[in-house]
Amino acid sequence: MPNFSFTVDYQHRIRFTHDVFHIENLTLREVLNVEQKNTKIIVLAEDAILEVSSNLGAQINNYFQALETFDYKGCYPLNGGEASKQNFDVLKHAWDIIEAQGVDRHSYVVAIGGGAFLDVIGLACATAHRGVRLVRFPTTTLAQDDSGVGVKNAINAFGKKNFLGSFAVPYAVINDFSLLQTLPLAERRHGLIEAIKVALVKDADFFNYMINNAESLAKAQGEVFETVIEQSAILHAKHICEGGDAFEQGNSRPLDYGHWAAHKLEQLSDFELSHAQAVSIGLCLDTLYAVKLGWFDISHFNEIVQLVKLLDLPVWHPACELLDAESEQLAVIAGLNEFREHLGGELNILLLKGVGIVEEVQQMDTALIAQCFAELKELKDLV
Numbered sequence: 001m002p003n004f005s006f007t008v009d010y011q012h013r014i015r016f017t018h019d020v021f022h023i024e025n026l027t028l029r030e031v032l033n034v035e036q037k038n039t040k041i042i043v044l045a046e047d048a049i050l051e052v053s054s055n056l057g058a059q060i061n062n063y064f065q066a067l068e069t070f071d072y073k074g075c076y077p078l079n080g081g082e083a084s085k086q087n088f089d090v091l092k093h094a095w096d097i098i099e100a101q102g103v104d105r106h107s108y109v110v111a112i113g114g115g116a117f118l119d120v121i122g123l124a125c126a127t128a129h130r131g132v133r134l135v136r137f138p139t140t141t142l143a144q145d146d147s148g149v150g151v152k153n154a155i156n157a158f159g160k161k162n163f164l165g166s167f168a169v170p171y172a173v174i175n176d177f178s179l180l181q182t183l184p185l186a187e188r189r190h191g192l193i194e195a196i197k198v199a200l201v202k203d204a205d206f207f208n209y210m211i212n213n214a215e216s217l218a219k220a221q222g223e224v225f226e227t228v229i230e231q232s233a234i235l236h237a238k239h240i241c242e243g244g245d246a247f248e249q250g251n252s253r254p255l256d257y258g259h260w261a262a263h264k265l266e267q268l269s270d271f272e273l274s275h276a277q278a279v280s281i282g283l284c285l286d287t288l289y290a291v292k293l294g295w296f297d298i299s300h301f302n303e304i305v306q307l308v309k310l311l312d313l314p315v316w317h318p319a320c321e322l323l324d325a326e327s328e329q330l331a332v333i334a335g336l337n338e339f340r341e342h343l344g345g346e347l348n349i350l351l352l353k354g355v356g357i358v359e360e361v362q363q364m365d366t367a368l369i370a371q372c373f374a375e376l377k378e379l380k381d382l383v
Contacts, residue, residue, distance in 0.1 A: 012241055013172040014149055016230050020137070020176040021059040023066055031135070031172045032070070032108065039108065042073045042101050044094055044121050046080030046113030049139050052182045060112075073101040080117035082271050085155045090117075094124035098132065108133045108171065112179075115143040115275070119165070122153030126168035133171040139179045141191025141220070142276050145232035146198070146255075149173050151240055151247070160338060161263045167247040175233060177226050188220035189311040190276035195232035196307065197283055201257050202235050204356040211303050218310045254358065256339075257350045258283030264335025268319040280313035281320065281376070288372045289364070290351045300355055305379060316380040320373045330373065333366050 017027040033039070043060055050057050057075055064072040076097050084090040103109060109132055111121040118136050125134040138148030154165025180188055192210075199207035209228075210217055216224040239255055253259075262282035266273050273281075287304055290296035305315060322331040340347040348360045 010169045012149075012151075012169055012237055014175070014233060014237055015172065016175045016177070016226075016233075018176065018178045020174055020178070021056070021063040023063060028063075028135070028174060029067065031174070032067075036106060037069050038071045039069075039106055040071045040073055040101065040103055041067075041108045041110060042097065042103060043075040043110040043112065044097065045075055045077055045111075046117045046139065047077035048080055049113055049179075049182075050075075050077050053179075073103075078117070078121075080113045082116045082274075084120050085116050088155070090120050091124055091155060094121055095128060098124065098128045103128065103132055105129050105132055108135055110135045110137065112137040112139060113143075114138070114140040115147040118143060118148055119152070119154050119162075122168060122170065123155060123165055126153050126166040131168060134168070136170045136173045137179065138173070138175060140183065141180060141188050141229060142194055143191070144175045144177075144180070145191060145229045146194035146236055148175070149233045149237045149240075159267070161266065175229065177229070181221070185220055186312050188225075189218060190274065190280075190313055192217065192220075192228060192232075192311055193276045193280045193283065193308065193313055194236075195228050196304065197257050197279065198232050198235045198239075198255065200283070200287070200304070200352060200355055201254055201350065201358055202239065202356060203231075204354075206231055206235070207355050211307060214307055214310055253348070254350050257352075257358075258286050260335050260339035260349060261285050261332055264332045264338065265317065265319050268322055268331055269317060273314075273317055273319065277314050277317070280308050281315060281317060284308065284315045284376055285369070285372050286349070287352060288375060289368060290353070292368055292372065293351070295351060295353045295359075297354070314380065316373065316376040320377070329366055330370055332373075333369065336364060 013031055015027050015031060017025060019025055020027055041064055060075050078093055079090050109125050111118055111134060118138060122134060125132045136148050138144045151167050151169050152165060153168055154162035157163040199210060213224045217228060236255060258279055259282055262278035265278040265281060266275060284305060287296060287301050291298050291301050308315060320332060324331040336347060347362050349364055350358050350360055353359050
């Protein structure tokens with residue numbers, strides 16, 4: 001029997017701007033295919049974003065109504081936040097709108113919201129007509145510097161994070177820094193954990209830039225803040241596009257450093273921990289683990305702890321010491337197998353041997369994990 005091989009060429013368009021819906025801003029118009037006339041556009045926006053930015057809805061409508069070559073079908077508010085991923089309600093609502101407005105593969109769905117919301121709308125777009133064009137507008141630091149420029153879409157199911165989902169490259173991602181300014185300071189800061197993560201894994205110079213500009217970065221606005229978001233987004237996208245495994249067919253997930261524990265801690269805390277907060281703990285855990293192995297310099301670990309604390313991020317949470325009744329070990333340990341199961345194959349956990357220097361291991365010492373959590377608990381109250 002013959003075997004056939006083929007490749008598909010994707011364009012991953014990522015843009016950075018301010019005030020994207022200002023009528024004179026050409027960023028989006030230059031990305032859209034203006035040669036095809038009367039192409040339909042719908043906007044699906046996280047309701048909380050429209051509420052906190054009282055004039056955003058009007059700006060969106062005015063902007064798209066001015067694009068005379070397009071057939072603008074309106075802006076629709078939908079529920080967002082992590083709750084939007086917990087069931088099919090928002091996903092089905094998005095499907096209903098896409099179907100009712102006759103959106104097809106040559107149409108555009110513009111999604112405006114945080115990472116969880118973009119996950120859900122991304123899944124809706126990936127499955128309607130087996131794929132309609134999606135333009136993402138991330139509205140949180142976390143989504144702009146990481147997930148929003150990724151190629152994953154999902155909802156949670158069966159008690160597991162991101163169990164139902166797809167890989168689909170968005171038509172474009174527009175990072176509008178102005179959309180971040182309505183966020184509380186803590187939320188603007190917290191999303192920077194993914195920039196710290198990718199710097200530790202990929203780029204020592206970038207990590208040093210954040211350490212050297214920590215006080216400015218903690219203000220979560222201005223040039224340093226925007227530079228870090230942009231560089232983080234580029235490093236994430238570059239790995240996806242050039243790392244050789246964009247759709248995670250192998251066993252390795254280098255961009256998920258610190259995430260095996262993070263995903264489980266979110267669940268164990270009943271999502272009291274945000275994704276950013278859980279990643280902060282997971283990142284500190286795996287870094288301290290590498291210190292205990294003699295692989296990673298304690299001085300760099302201390303710099304990480306100081307930086308995450310400056311950004312009001314945790315290094316520990318009570319969920320870290322919850323015990324599993326059957327195994328009588330830390331409940332978070334189950335996250336190791338769930339992490340493996342999500343990809344299949346053998347377990348691969350990325351550990352640091354230096355900033356920008358990594359090695360994968362296929363097992364972790366559960367007693368050493370418990371020791372690390374105990375030490376992180378001691379660190380949580382230290383300035």
